Amino acid sequence: MTTQLVKCPTCKTTITVSGEPGEKIFLTCPQCNQKGAFTIPGEKSAKTMVTNSATIEVNGLTKSYNHFTAVNNVSFTVKKGEIFGFLGPNGAGKTTTIKSMLDLIHANTGTIKINGIDVRTHGKEAKKNVGYMPEKVAFYDNLTALQNLRFYAEIKHAPKEECIHLIEEFGLGDTGKKRVGKFSKGMVQRLGMARAILGNPSILILDEPSGGLDPRGVVLIRDKILEMKKKGTTIFVSSHILSEIQEICNRVGIINKGVLVAQDTVEGLSKKLNLKPQITVTIDSMSAKIENAVKKLLGVDSVKTQGNTLEIVCDGAMKAKVILAISTAGGNIQNLQTKEPSLEEVFMRYTEA
Numbered sequence: 001m002t003t004q005l006v007k008c009p010t011c012k013t014t015i016t017v018s019g020e021p022g023e024k025i026f027l028t029c030p031q032c033n034q035k036g037a038f039t040i041p042g043e044k045s046a047k048t049m050v051t052n053s054a055t056i057e058v059n060g061l062t063k064s065y066n067h068f069t070a071v072n073n074v075s076f077t078v079k080k081g082e083i084f085g086f087l088g089p090n091g092a093g094k095t096t097t098i099k100s101m102l103d104l105i106h107a108n109t110g111t112i113k114i115n116g117i118d119v120r121t122h123g124k125e126a127k128k129n130v131g132y133m134p135e136k137v138a139f140y141d142n143l144t145a146l147q148n149l150r151f152y153a154e155i156k157h158a159p160k161e162e163c164i165h166l167i168e169e170f171g172l173g174d175t176g177k178k179r180v181g182k183f184s185k186g187m188v189q190r191l192g193m194a195r196a197i198l199g200n201p202s203i204l205i206l207d208e209p210s211g212g213l214d215p216r217g218v219v220l221i222r223d224k225i226l227e228m229k230k231k232g233t234t235i236f237v238s239s240h241i242l243s244e245i246q247e248i249c250n251r252v253g254i255i256n257k258g259v260l261v262a263q264d265t266v267e268g269l270s271k272k273l274n275l276k277p278q279i280t281v282t283i284d285s286m287s288a289k290i291e292n293a294v295k296k297l298l299g300v301d302s303v304k305t306q307g308n309t310l311e312i313v314c315d316g317a318m319k320a321k322v323i324l325a326i327s328t329a330g331g332n333i334q335n336l337q338t339k340e341p342s343l344e345e346v347f348m349r350y351t352e353a
């Protein structure tokens, strides 16, 4: 904090101003009520650059390998406390984006800020509270799981007692003296997730964390992600398991051939693509009257009849009216299922060749 004396340009009264170097202070002269602004001299420190609630801000990121542009002018923000899903087909540029976000590879153009801090210029500070799980998880092969985690705990200044708990939590408690070089892919993956959350980071960046995991492992990672979110952790996760992303993510970004083609909630993206829910209704006895009652409703796109079952595609807002129309036309409903547009449909549409 710096204190400066400034003179009111109108009445020349001296005013005391305090703030961080580079901070703009808005003032009202106590003598003549003249309003004005004064910037405290000096360069902004990395800490004073924290300005908004976006935890990760990627702006105009482009990364080329020789003449091939792997990521092309990608911009997005991840808000504090949300889970942001990053989707895209193989080779779309997910890992390249993630590595650039952490400045593990140097982007050609663009800025990346974590908690308002520029990753390129203040890397150490920007990444201080970030847990990262890379696509290809690697450890010291000749050390055990516990020895490896203790090593990283030291680097991260995390309590060493956490290591043993994490090893138990990730189902590696019985690996004992087994060296990580002898671990299966799934076991290494679990240890990779344990390392990412070591030290309770405020931001987690996970590149396909469920790759190579059995169903129990997938659930374990998903539950851990949700547990971290409850604690307030901001999570950026790339995945190809669409149903999983749909279940846990607040928002998703879809990258295709290096270009970010969409960024919204799953619901928002479905709306933009005009994807509609499908209702499947089974009644005890079908009649033309029931079919026609549904078909003539505004907002109903299609009606398919199979025996006593109707498959109806309609606007989301029409669902209740469809049910009411069936009932009013004499249909006795035996079973009812609603299928909302899935992330898979959204993904397929946005990543069409």
Ligand SMILES: Nc1ncnc2c1ncn2[C@@H]1O[C@H](COP(=O)(O)OP(=O)(O)OP(=O)(O)O)[C@@H](O)[C@H]1O
Binding pocket: 065, 068, 070, 088, 089, 090, 091, 092, 093, 094, 095, 096, 097, 135
């Ligand atoms: N070191 C490299 N040198 C040259 N090209 C690279 C390099 N790394 C990645 N690429 C290319 O950049 C493109 C994006 O690769 P990236 O690994 O970012 O894709 P991805 O979306 O993570 O794919 P996946 O789902 O398969 O993990 C691909 O065409 C890939 O071949």
Ligand SMILES: [Mg+2]
Binding pocket: 094, 095, 096, 135
């Ligand atoms: Mg990848």
